[in-house]
Amino acid sequence: MLKLKYLFQNKDLAEMILKNWSYDPESLDMFQYYRISSNAVYPFRDQGEVRLLRFAPVEEKNQVNLSAELEFLRYLRTNQYGAMEAVPAHSGTELVEAHTPWGTYYASVFKRVPGSQLGSINLNDSILYSYGQALGELHQLSRTFTPEQEEKRRWTYTDVLNWMQEILKGFPAEMAALSEVEFLRTYFSAWPMNKQNFGLIHYDFELDNVFYDEDSQSCYATDFDDSMYHWYAMDVEQSLDSLLEEIEPDQWEQKKQLFLNGYWSKVGERYDLESMFPACRRFANLYGYVRVLRSAAEQFSHEPEWMSGLRARLSRKMTEHAEQFGKGVDS
The missing domain is CATH 3.30.200.20 (Phosphorylase Kinase; domain 1)
Structure with a gap:
């Protein structure tokens, strides 16, 4: 932001x-x-x-x-x-x-890509499956991607943690967030990293950044601005999290499985993604928290009403993001 x-x-x-x-x-x-x-x-x-x-x-x-x-x-x-x-x-x-x-x-x-944002249409079973397929195909292509110049590749999750640490140095009261950075740095260092589970991810493969084209019955991805090298589980968790608000609770497990089936149909051999989700959510919450903290730090006299309202919404979001700071990863 x-x-x-x-x-x-x-x-x-x-x-x-x-x-x-x-x-x-x-x-x-x-x-x-x-x-x-x-x-x-x-x-x-x-x-x-x-x-x-x-x-x-x-x-x-x-x-x-x-x-x-x-x-x-x-x-x-x-x-x-x-x-x-x-x-x-x-x-x-x-x-x-x-x-x-x-x-x-x-x-x-x-x-402009064809189709309509997934967040603005009815997510039937076919579209949910296609959504999962689009993410799986993206990760499959990422596995074979090699930048032309290694020194000019996208940043990694460790670069992001370092960036957050530098930002937090300017906010001495944010000790809980700074501890969360170190917690995640240590936690991720123990994770296995290989070509199957780690690579260049979209990071924001959410409903507003994916379009479904009825004519081709396929999805188109936009807004790769936040992409980074991370575990592929990060993208899957973020996508499912964005779906959570759109699906009725009693249908969640079935719809989630549709998305995952579409994903695995393109990725191939399955491995344990879901055990990685809690730590991925912690990363996303911390990253969101620090970005908002930095963005909203500067105060202005006579702020317009929309900015005051935005600050209030951002403050609530930061409170939500901070709920897990300092807790066990599976809490």
Whole structure:
């Protein structure tokens, strides 16, 4: 999540950055449908086709991670996987460093994937199975992916733990969160790590980032911005967690199994994923906690009402995330 000061709409900034690509000028009224969270995303059209402009301040992003994300997307599409596709700028590059009066930003443009967000449609059995298949196929392709330059690969879960530790040094009162970092570092160090269970994951393969296309009866993945090297169980746990709110309790076990059956149909040989879920949830909760802590740290005088409301929601979410800090991993 970006720092709160970057969550304001800025159409002039978006238009200035977009000049690095071709676009239909009359489509800029689509900017009203922008969204800002970990990035600012503004829709537009180019020759009638919907595109998405994504950008964020350079101080909020890691250029190596962004370039590695684009490399992985190219690899996925080369292997006919349903993932978003980057559009080269006039310069021929997929990642632009744009210097503006508001600062310097990293920006990319992506084609819109077909279909509808899973979070906005009825998740019947066929779609749930396809959702699991899409994640399984992603992990299967990840197993054979090798970055062109090893020193420019995406960061790992240990890099993320190190990043969290550095952020928490600026918050001396957050001793419980800092202890959680060390707990997870030690806990994960004992886990077996091999090509079957560990690799480049999406990390945010949740309902809002996966689209289902009725025509092809298949899923398309978007928003690889959070991807990292981690155990594949992390992706599976995150996906199931996002499903939990959409499924009636009495149907949960059946629907969960449908998703997992779809997953294993693409991955192949089964192994014990579910014993890894509790620690994966702890990692996700801690990472979410630290990101929100950092984003909301700066206070502003005369904050708009929407920001005050957002702070209240974020505070509740942080309280939920912190509930497991200091407990046993299976609690």
